[in-house]
Every structure is written in C-alpha cells, then in structure tokens.
Amino acid sequence: MTDTRIRVSALTPRMDLGPREARHLHVLRLKVGDVLRVFDGQGAEAAAQIAQLEAGRAVLTLGEAVSGAAETPFPLTLAVALLKGDKLSDVVRAATELGVARVQLLVTARADAREIGAQKLLRLARVAEEASKQSRRAVVPQVLAPISLTEFAWEGQLFVAQPGSQGRIMPLLDWAAPVNVLTGPEGGLTSAEVGGLLERGAHAVTLGPRVLRAETAPVALLGAIAAFGQEDQPRPA
Amino acid sequence: MTDTRIRVSALTPRMDLGPREARHLHVLRLKVGDVLRVFDGQGAEAAAQIAQLEAGRAVLTLGEAVSGAAETPFPLTLAVALLKGDKLSDVVRAATELGVARVQLLVTARADAREIGAQKLLRLARVAEEASKQSRRAVVPQVLAPISLTEFAWEGQLFVAQPGSQGRIMPLLDWAAPVNVLTGPEGGLTSAEVGGLLERGAHAVTLGPRVLRAETAPVALLGAIAAFGQEDQPRPA
Incomplete structure (x- = not known):
C-alpha cells in the first residue's frame, strides 16, 4: 500500500x-x-x-x-477566543496536528474581535483540511463559527488554561469521555468569565508561572495532552 | 511596586x-x-x-x-534542528515563553540548512529578549550558534521527540538535574542519529500518533513540561 x-x-x-x-x-x-x-x-x-x-x-x-489510529478515544475539542490576524490559522493548524476533532471559536469580553467573516471562516476550514492531510489523520476538524462563552456547552471534561491557577491537567485528564480545552484572548478571560465556567464544572489549569501569548497557550495545552497520551486506550464501543 | x-x-x-x-x-x-x-x-x-x-x-x-519565580529549578534547554524561514523565530519565541534557558541550534542530516547567518542569529537573540520581557521572565534565553548533533553534549536528562516511540516524557521527567529536549527537522532525525543519542543516554518520547511539523513539536513538548510543572520544587542550593 x-x-x-x-x-x-x-x-x-x-x-x-x-x-x-x-x-x-x-x-x-x-x-x-x-x-x-x-x-x-x-x-x-x-x-x-x-x-x-x-x-x-x-x-x-x-x-x-x-482504524483511525491517529485519533483520541473520544473527540477532543479546542474552544479558543477570537484572535487577530493570522494567529487563528496558526492555532487551527497546530491544534489539528495535535488531534482536535473540533475548534469552537469564542467571543469573550477581551477577545480581539466580536465576529469573523465568512471568507475567513472558510479559510480556517481549509487550514484544518490541509493540516489533517499533512499529519495523516482520518478526521478533518470542524471549525465552528463563534459563539459567546455563555452559549458554549460541553460534554465530558473542560480544562480552562488560567494563569495563576494551581490546577494541573495531568492528574485530572480522563479519556472515559470527551475532552475539551479552552484558552482565552490576549489579556485573558475575565475573572467573572472563569468563575462562570468553574461553576459549570470546568477545571482551571496552569501552564506554568510565565505569561503565554494567546496563540501559544492552546498549542502548549494540547501538546501536554498529546505527550501525556491516552490515544492507546480502548475506544468506546 | x-x-x-x-x-x-x-x-x-x-x-x-x-x-x-x-x-x-x-x-x-x-x-x-x-x-x-x-x-x-x-x-x-x-x-x-x-x-x-x-x-x-x-x-x-x-x-x-x-526570586526568579518564573524559572525552572534547573536550566531547561531546547536543542532544535535548523528550520527554514521564520520558523526558528516562532520556535524561539514560544520556547522562551515556555521557560527555556537556552536554545541550541543543531545541524542534522535532514536539517533545512547547514549554517545560519550572523544577522539571523542576532535576530533570534532579539526575539528571545522580547519574548522574555513579554512573558515576565528574569532570564533571557541564549540562542547558540549551530553545532552538529555529535558535538551536542548535555547535562542531566535529554528527551528526543521521536515519532513512533513508545516512550512518554511524564513518568521520566525529573527536575533533580537540568532538563534538555531535542526536536528534529522537517523529515525528522535519521534512525542513525536517534540511535546515537539513545546510546549516549537520551530518552526517545512520543507526542502522539500524528505527524507534527518540525515547528510544532518543540512547542508541544515544552508545553507538556510546563503543564506537568515542577517549577515549584525547591531550587538547588
């Protein structure tokens, strides 16, 4: 072959x-x-x-x-705040390589934009398709038009990258259900936004004591999930 | 203050x-x-x-x-093969945010270049300085002129990102000594190159079953180290 x-x-x-x-x-x-x-x-x-x-x-x-050997046992979703310029393309490309099944764009209080043009959304879908091919995946991640943080619902676990948090993703990550990660815009989520997510059951996790750019945080967090690795776990029937 | x-x-x-x-x-x-x-x-x-x-x-x-609260207990080094275009700048920027103390450029069999101009090396040093400031670190990582893989010596642990490896960084990572990570060029290290590093005590580790671009692998691996987090461990006296 x-x-x-x-x-x-x-x-x-x-x-x-x-x-x-x-x-x-x-x-x-x-x-x-x-x-x-x-x-x-x-x-x-x-x-x-x-x-x-x-x-x-x-x-x-x-x-x-x-079999889709390159896929996680349950879908992995990245929810990411709207970012300026080509940063979203970079994030979608790396996230695809790192195994996400879906990228949900988010409008947050400090996000760089409130909306995204149809052309740009289409371009992000193409980036996902190319990256999927390059990384030899059987799934092309969907890139979903932006919704507000309050509209964002998830199944399974949600990990929110939050500077200053004491939480660590490693002991919490459990592939018995879908896994979702959420990262904020430049300037971060507001404490009210984080509070709202935690009330709904999300886990706040740290990526160390340094300040990361908004486009580095999702790659770092998805990298941690890929390195930790539970893709080998038995898939749900 | x-x-x-x-x-x-x-x-x-x-x-x-x-x-x-x-x-x-x-x-x-x-x-x-x-x-x-x-x-x-x-x-x-x-x-x-x-x-x-x-x-x-x-x-x-x-x-x-x-105290340098944003620093790892021992220095963290990224050794990375020469990459084309602006990819090295992107890697140096993200690696600085993720806590490296040093970036060692490497010439490998399949690297995109055999050398790097003085101007470009200077530019990478400036990228490290800016990224250090933005991420509020007390250390500006050094960017070291390329050497060959056989010349590259390390103290402590070396983790080599190797597609298809069964090794995982998490159970192996130990901050009782310096930590080094090494990632290859587009097309990867040759098996002879990996073999040589393993003989010298390196650990081959996986970043999951997908094919990552050469500029994504270092960010993912350093992201895993940052998320795993041992910065809070007591520092060496």
Whole structure:
C-alpha cells in the first residue's frame, strides 16, 4: 500500500474520482492495481485499489477498513477566543496536528474581535483540511463559527488554561469521555468569565508561572495532552 | 511596586540608566520615588527605586532581590534542528515563553540548512529578549550558534521527540538535574542519529500518533513540561 491518502465524500464499494484527484494520482505515478488509502474526513479510513485511471477520472474499489489510529478515544475539542490576524490559522493548524476533532471559536469580553467573516471562516476550514492531510489523520476538524462563552456547552471534561491557577491537567485528564480545552484572548478571560465556567464544572489549569501569548497557550495545552497520551486506550464501543 | 521591568547590565547598589531607558520611564509617567523591577537577563531580579530622573538619564537604587519565580529549578534547554524561514523565530519565541534557558541550534542530516547567518542569529537573540520581557521572565534565553548533533553534549536528562516511540516524557521527567529536549527537522532525525543519542543516554518520547511539523513539536513538548510543572520544587542550593 502506498502512503497516498485521498479524501472521498463517503467510503463506498466503488468510488468515482474527478479530474483533480485523477491528476493527483498521475502526478504520483500510480497505476491501475495500486493500493492507497481513502478517508472521509469523519474518521473512517480504508484501503482502496485503483480500478480505472484515465486523464480526467479514476475509479477506486474499497478495501479493508483501517482504524483511525491517529485519533483520541473520544473527540477532543479546542474552544479558543477570537484572535487577530493570522494567529487563528496558526492555532487551527497546530491544534489539528495535535488531534482536535473540533475548534469552537469564542467571543469573550477581551477577545480581539466580536465576529469573523465568512471568507475567513472558510479559510480556517481549509487550514484544518490541509493540516489533517499533512499529519495523516482520518478526521478533518470542524471549525465552528463563534459563539459567546455563555452559549458554549460541553460534554465530558473542560480544562480552562488560567494563569495563576494551581490546577494541573495531568492528574485530572480522563479519556472515559470527551475532552475539551479552552484558552482565552490576549489579556485573558475575565475573572467573572472563569468563575462562570468553574461553576459549570470546568477545571482551571496552569501552564506554568510565565505569561503565554494567546496563540501559544492552546498549542502548549494540547501538546501536554498529546505527550501525556491516552490515544492507546480502548475506544468506546 | 509597578509592573515595569527594566533590564540592566548588573544588579548594583546604584544603577545609571541611559537616554533610552530614561525616556521609557517618562513614557510610563513614573516619578522619583517610584519602585519598579530590574533584572540582568541571567536570572537575577530585584526591586529598585527611582532616585533621579532627568530627560536623558536616570539613577535607580537597588532594593530587595526578587526570586526568579518564573524559572525552572534547573536550566531547561531546547536543542532544535535548523528550520527554514521564520520558523526558528516562532520556535524561539514560544520556547522562551515556555521557560527555556537556552536554545541550541543543531545541524542534522535532514536539517533545512547547514549554517545560519550572523544577522539571523542576532535576530533570534532579539526575539528571545522580547519574548522574555513579554512573558515576565528574569532570564533571557541564549540562542547558540549551530553545532552538529555529535558535538551536542548535555547535562542531566535529554528527551528526543521521536515519532513512533513508545516512550512518554511524564513518568521520566525529573527536575533533580537540568532538563534538555531535542526536536528534529522537517523529515525528522535519521534512525542513525536517534540511535546515537539513545546510546549516549537520551530518552526517545512520543507526542502522539500524528505527524507534527518540525515547528510544532518543540512547542508541544515544552508545553507538556510546563503543564506537568515542577517549577515549584525547591531550587538547588
């Protein structure tokens, strides 16, 4: 099986590819009979064989399913305050590499913006798709349009990066349910915002005694989760 | 005491500041008698009082020492392969926020470059200085000119980020001695390079089952160390 991975709309017994994908296969010098991987961006991944390959189209036949070995046992969500400029792209890219299934944008009291343009949201979705491909994941994280902090609901655990907190993520992290992490804007969440989250059951955790930029905190916290590692735990049935 | 922090060449009973620093104090509307912090970039930090303040100069008198609360018990070193473009700046900036005392640049088999210009090295040093200030550290990390992997020697522990490794940093990390982390270039270290480091006592550790970019791996690994946190341990005498 080659390392090539092609995204398809769904894993079906016969998959018709358009001109762009067919050209991609040509560029990679693949031939009829070669085996590659297909994935649907929702976590399903399988082997597939090239049955036909012409200039403008190709047909693949489905092989055995491959488990999404690069995925966490339950979905991992990053909720992040709106940041200026290209910072959100950098965060989405790194978060995708570090295994998030979803990025929820948040409007907070001190966030750099109150909203995000449709074009920019689309661009973030493309960043997630590219990063997913590069990091060989079977899931393309969704990037969800901003909501307010009070609207943000979560399942499982929520860890809020909070400077000065005494909490540590390591002893608390439990992959028996979905895991969510939340990081604030430049200048941080207000104490009322943190208080509201803690009342709803969130855990405040520290990333050490230094002041981190808003775009470093999510990468550091997701890095800790990746390094701590419970991806090998049995998945829920 | 104000939040203002001024870098001085050394912490002495009387410190003479030049025009640039004096202007900075004026801009902040500080007055004679106000107390701020001074630090020497080597880890020493203290309170200081403004004794004289004129247009082009200022004199500070030294107050009580402030412990470097933002520092790890022993120095933390990042050894990182040369990367293209601005990636090294991004890594140095985030690594400074995450507490490194030193960034050692490395030439490895697959590194994007074999050397680095004097101007670029100077620029990285400036990035470290700015990031140190922003993250309110008393130490400005040194950025050391590239050496080969075989020349790289370390004290204490060395953790090498190695995709596919089964090792985890968490149970191994021990702040009873200096801690070093090493990350490779785009395309990774060769297995001979990793083998050589392991023979010399390094630990290979994983950051999860996904493929990380060369500029994400150091931030993720240093984030894990910061989140795990042993900064509160007693310092060596």
